[in-house]
Amino acid sequence: MAQQNDLVAVLIDADNVSPARIGAVMTEVAQYGTASVKRVYGDWTKPQLASWKTAASEHVIQPMQQFANTAGKNATDSALIIDAMDLLYTGRFQAFCIVSSDSDFTRLASRIREDGVTVYGFGERKTPEAFRNACDRFTYLDVLAEPSTADTDTAALKSRIPSAQLRIDGPLVSSLRAAIGGASLDDGWADLAAVGSLVRKQRPDFDSRNWGYAKLSDLVREIGLFEVGPRPGGGVRVKLTPRAK
Incomplete structure (x- = not known):
């Protein structure tokens, strides 16, 4: 890091x-x-x-x-x-x-x-x-x-890809699914930061801004195929849902 x-x-x-x-x-x-x-x-x-x-x-x-x-x-x-x-x-x-x-x-x-x-x-x-x-x-x-730029988040969102298109982006969904599976603990939850790190090891050009989202958590939520929640102690965690497995 x-x-x-x-x-x-x-x-x-x-x-x-x-x-x-x-x-x-x-x-x-x-x-x-x-x-x-x-x-x-x-x-x-x-x-x-x-x-x-x-x-x-x-x-x-x-x-x-x-x-x-x-x-x-x-x-x-x-x-x-x-x-x-x-x-x-x-x-x-x-x-x-x-x-x-x-x-x-x-x-x-x-x-x-x-x-x-x-x-x-x-x-x-x-x-x-x-x-x-x-x-x-x-x-x-x-x-x-x-x-x-006064608001970088707003600038990043100007060209964001809608959720319907994100869900049919096979390489994106597959990469996230594999990384979540690899980073998950016994309860199925994975630290989102660790997920992002795993994806970048396979795809160095992976960046949520490529799809118009300022943060990885925003992108994952918008896809709608994963369960996202607060991580104990701070941060964000993510989990595979039945339809994403």
Whole structure:
């Protein structure tokens, strides 16, 4: 579980991420720990990256220059990977955040995890499954609310999927059913936080906001196939109902 004093290295592929999203990303990263290293990689001589200047300055992100020395070769990705390995070898970081939709970072994410360090990925819906699954947790950029949004719960609910559609979402219901069964105690009840953790181990991109719900408990209640109640001592618990088994 992430701790607020965990040190996090945030590495951003400017060629793959819009600067308009970076504020929301940094807000999300703050939940995982302290971003003691924040770097964004690109060839800053390219006009299309000019809009990154203000965003990088506002969020105190260090721009890392990498010229595109050869056409068709992504030198930026190579620079990010080399720096990530250098930072990993210091042993200082409990987590890495890789912000990109590029499958080139699949092996990097896997290698970092081999050292027992957590990897959080951020990218667009087009991000290849291989990279998403190589991360401990992967978050789609479009579900992140901007820091300026007054009510993030309301923002998340704007595009929520109705219960009738949720109940026929086979992969979603099956994943939750299996996780509840795996996390349940003798009385059949399972800690919802543990359920969410189990699902993400199988599906790193699992996030209730993908269906428009700010909290996992809201999503599970809306599905209507599980029994949900307060957990003794605090929190939420969930149980399979006869029709969900």
